[in-house]
Amino acid sequence: MTSTDSAKTPYYLTTAITYPNGVPHIGHAYEYIATDALARFKRLDGYDVMFLTGTDEHGMKIAQAAEKEGVTPKELVDRNAAVYQEAHAALGISYDRFIRTTDADHYAASQAIWKKMEAAGDIYLGKYEGWYSVRDEAYYGDDETELREDGLRYSKVTDTELTWTEEESYFFRLSNYQEKLLALYAEQPEFGAPRTRFNEVISFVKGGLEDLSVSRTTFDWGVPVPGNDKHVMYVWVDALTNYLTGVGYPDESSEAFQKYWPADVHIIGKDISRFHAVYWPAFLMSAGIELPKRVMIHGFLHNNGVKMSKSLGNVVAPADWVAQYGLDQVRFFLLREVPFGADGSYNHDAVVGRMNADLANNLGNLAQRSLSMVAKNCSGVVPVPGAFTAADASILAEAGALLEHARAAYQVQDFHGSLERIWHVLGDTNAYFADQAPWILRKTDLARMETVLYVTLEVLRIVSILIQPVMPDAAAKLLSVLGQGTSPDDAVRQFAAISSPLAAGTVLPAPAPIFPRYEEPAPVEV
Numbered sequence: 001m002t003s004t005d006s007a008k009t010p011y012y013l014t015t016a017i018t019y020p021n022g023v024p025h026i027g028h029a030y031e032y033i034a035t036d037a038l039a040r041f042k043r044l045d046g047y048d049v050m051f052l053t054g055t056d057e058h059g060m061k062i063a064q065a066a067e068k069e070g071v072t073p074k075e076l077v078d079r080n081a082a083v084y085q086e087a088h089a090a091l092g093i094s095y096d097r098f099i100r101t102t103d104a105d106h107y108a109a110s111q112a113i114w115k116k117m118e119a120a121g122d123i124y125l126g127k128y129e130g131w132y133s134v135r136d137e138a139y140y141g142d143d144e145t146e147l148r149e150d151g152l153r154y155s156k157v158t159d160t161e162l163t164w165t166e167e168e169s170y171f172f173r174l175s176n177y178q179e180k181l182l183a184l185y186a187e188q189p190e191f192g193a194p195r196t197r198f199n200e201v202i203s204f205v206k207g208g209l210e211d212l213s214v215s216r217t218t219f220d221w222g223v224p225v226p227g228n229d230k231h232v233m234y235v236w237v238d239a240l241t242n243y244l245t246g247v248g249y250p251d252e253s254s255e256a257f258q259k260y261w262p263a264d265v266h267i268i269g270k271d272i273s274r275f276h277a278v279y280w281p282a283f284l285m286s287a288g289i290e291l292p293k294r295v296m297i298h299g300f301l302h303n304n305g306v307k308m309s310k311s312l313g314n315v316v317a318p319a320d321w322v323a324q325y326g327l328d329q330v331r332f333f334l335l336r337e338v339p340f341g342a343d344g345s346y347n348h349d350a351v352v353g354r355m356n357a358d359l360a361n362n363l364g365n366l367a368q369r370s371l372s373m374v375a376k377n378c379s380g381v382v383p384v385p386g387a388f389t390a391a392d393a394s395i396l397a398e399a400g401a402l403l404e405h406a407r408a409a410y411q412v413q414d415f416h417g418s419l420e421r422i423w424h425v426l427g428d429t430n431a432y433f434a435d436q437a438p439w440i441l442r443k444t445d446l447a448r449m450e451t452v453l454y455v456t457l458e459v460l461r462i463v464s465i466l467i468q469p470v471m472p473d474a475a476a477k478l479l480s481v482l483g484q485g486t487s488p489d490d491a492v493r494q495f496a497a498i499s500s501p502l503a504a505g506t507v508l509p510a511p512a513p514i515f516p517r518y519e520e521p522a523p524v525e526v
């Protein structure tokens with residue numbers, strides 16, 4: 001740690017950890033990219049960021065997938081964790097640690113929290129009888145299940161097949177936590193978001209909580225229960241604990257734990273809100289550990305409105321998308337298209353629409369047109385502006401307000417809202433550029449042309465700084481053609497000095513197009 005780090009405010013954020021029984025899809029990519037954008041924003045804004053992601057490697061689902069393939073669970077997770085790490089690299093995910101729940105320090109953390117819950121009197125041995133979904137690694141109450149025409153029982157909550165399970169099991173006294181959880185939700189209304197999804201969690205808790213079965217004896221692919229090797233922990237006990245392992249738990253006096261815990265935000269999908277906003281705070285309360293500040297629940301992405309599934313063959317690999325459209329384009333599309341928290345849909349035409357309208361036209365063309373005019377008519381140097389007219393001042397004020405807007409939006413994970421506002425300002429700047437017509441001023445009023453070009457470049461500078469978290473490569477290229485440095489230190493400095501205007505006299509490199517239009521590949525002749 002450098003001396004400057006200790007002066008920075010810590011910010012700890014996490015994604016869910018993925019089951020490595022399959023391959024990553026666009027839904028996973030969506031969560032990684034959103035969390036990554038937030039991590040990048042906070043780093044630029046001067047925070048000391050800890051960003052944790054990884055794989056959830058225990059449990060019956062993994063054990064069954066391995067058995068089907070005729071490999072050991074460890075072989076399966078080693079192979080697939082690498083696939084997930086490649087996906088992270090392809091998506092430009094700037095995590096600080098990729099945790100695997102088979103990491104040795106994670107066993108220690110999981111057993112430590114178990115012992116704390118046990119010491120608090122919240123764990124007892126009993127017998128479990130009920131409906132279990134292997135797909136969800138979750139138990140469902142009778143009223144949450146239904147018998148369907150195929151003779152099988154399904155979860156009404158997630159549509160997954162259930163099996164009747166009876167075994168000796170340790171239980172966690174979740175029933176003791178109903179009032180405490182409701183008090184938490186009332187005292188910290190920001191604990192869960194968005195409100196509609198959080199309200200579903202609250203109603204679930206108001207409906208009454210049953211004790212939770214937290215161990216299994218029918219397989220051994222898990223963290224052993226301390227003091228009883230016949231049992232492994234229920235996979236969610238160990239999975240949720242990853243957020244503690246990632247910052248040094250069980251060593252609560254460690255520098256990492258002291259600095260980063262409690263987490264600022266867990267970013268997760270809507271299917272696992274109950275685990276994060278009910279079980280997790282209850283486990284932590286029992287163990288006497290501080291609670292995370294927020295659980296942000298995003299929606300699901302569907303392929304053209306249809307749920308992704310292997311059997312439908314509509315699962316898109318994130319790396320294929322990146323190869324087809326470009327990394328920054330994919331990151332932008334996912335965060336711009338769907339308000340974070342809502343469900344959304346993607347298809348080829350929607351991606352191309354965003355690429356061509358928002359990126360190539362509204363941003364790329366504006367940059368290309370203004371910068372090539374500066375190259376031709378101002379000797380490639382940022383011109384000195386004259387007195388600003390009302391139109392100039394208005395557009396500069398709009399751009400100048402973007403940082404505060406972005407800060408507020410990122411604080412509540414409203415990535416879509418931040419991008420929407422930036423593109424609104426770009427739309428106004430395009431209208432301004434068209435109204436002012438600097439290509440006509442070139443013949444009639446050179447000084448005025450210089451002012452209009454200056455104002456346009458200044459908006460582009462502010463926009464480039466603020467789109468870095470979403471489109472790091474394209475933003476760096478834009479900053480470079482605007483004569484700005486592009487090292488990580490430059491980025492933090494420029495962000496802090498965003499309100500210092502573009503310096504007239506800055507020498508600009510030759511402009512280069514940043515966002516090419518997407519052209520459909522020509523049909524293959526036969």
Ligand code: ME8
Nearest residue numbers: 016017018019027056239240268269270299300301
């Ligand atoms: O739930 N759209 O892992 P997972 C958007 N191991 N998000 C989606 C999605 C979709 N179509 N499909 C899945 C698990 N997700 C557990 C988490 S955390 C302690 C343990 C999201 O691989 C999903 O909601 O099934 C979750 O946040 C993440 O992808 C991993 O899902």
